[in-house]
Amino acid sequence: MATFFGEVVSAFSRAVAEEEEEEEDEEIRRELAGRRDVTIQWSSENRSSTDHSASLLPCSTFLIAVGENAAGFLKSFVQCCGSWEVVGAVTLCNERVQRQHTSEKQFPADSSCVLYRLTSDPTILSCHCTCHVAEDQLFHWAEKVFENIQKRNLGVIVLSSSSVTEYKSSRSIPSIPVPFLRALKTNTVQELPHCQLLEQPNVISGLPAAVLTHCQVQQIPAVLYHCYSDVAALDTLTVEAFKPVLASRSLKSFVKVTTQSAEILHQLVDANKIQSNLYT
Helix, strand or coil: CCCCCCCCCCCCCHHHHHHHHHHHHHHHHHHHHHHCCCEEEECHHHHHHHCCCCCCECCCEEEEEECHHHHHHHHHHHCCCCCEEEEEEEECCECCECCCCCCCCCCCCCCCEEEEEECCCCCEEEEEECCCCCHHHHHHHHHHHHCCECCCCCEEEEEEEEEHHHCCCCCCHHHCCCCEEEEEECCCCCCCCCCCECCCCCCCCHHHHHHHHHHHHCCCCEEEEEEEECCCCCCHHHHHCCHHHHHCHHHHCCCCCCCHHHHHHHHHHHHHHHHHHCCC
16 A cells, blocks of 8 residues: 555565465475385495396295384294395384484394395395384385385285284184284285184284285285284284294295294393383
């Protein structure tokens, strides 16, 4: 508004202001989306072989452990056999996870999502994911992890666990001995799972479901072994509930029964208790 006669007043356009606000909002959205990207960092020796889709990591068996108990089982009963090397790490950021920066030469052993390879048979890979993967990151996690892995003759085993309160049954839950194992599989799996199939109307959610769905769409044979437990933290009985998985054909070829497993498991449980007490 003019304050005196003859004053030149600059025209104000609300449309221009709104356009500038929309551009700022779009820039903020792009920045936030970038922070939630799922990325994989491979070791320097594997980086050159995975930069192109024509050069994929050879893989016959891919073991994916989701959660502390599933990862504890792989550490105690699978990776105690032979020598394993870290080949990569999955990094992400969400409301419960801060992005971890890894070195190209060495990946931290305590990272929350690490990929390993059996040195005596490089076609056997494992992944320990103990961090939270948000709903909008599940699809990208599965896509990123599998896009650099050879899919021909590939077999996938997924291990996960949850509270028994999520299990639905016509029987009274207190009458069911816990922990117990249930399985889901893709249509291309030929070997029968080594435990009872998950009954309807139970459903699996989160990262295990995303991986199994990806394998179903890509026609990759995959079996999910899900443990229902009454203990949320790392627990000896919950870890040992996965032992029927050792009868899988793909694991029997390199996993040997050893007395070290119980010792490793007890060390993991004790270390977890000590760490938990630091924050109580």
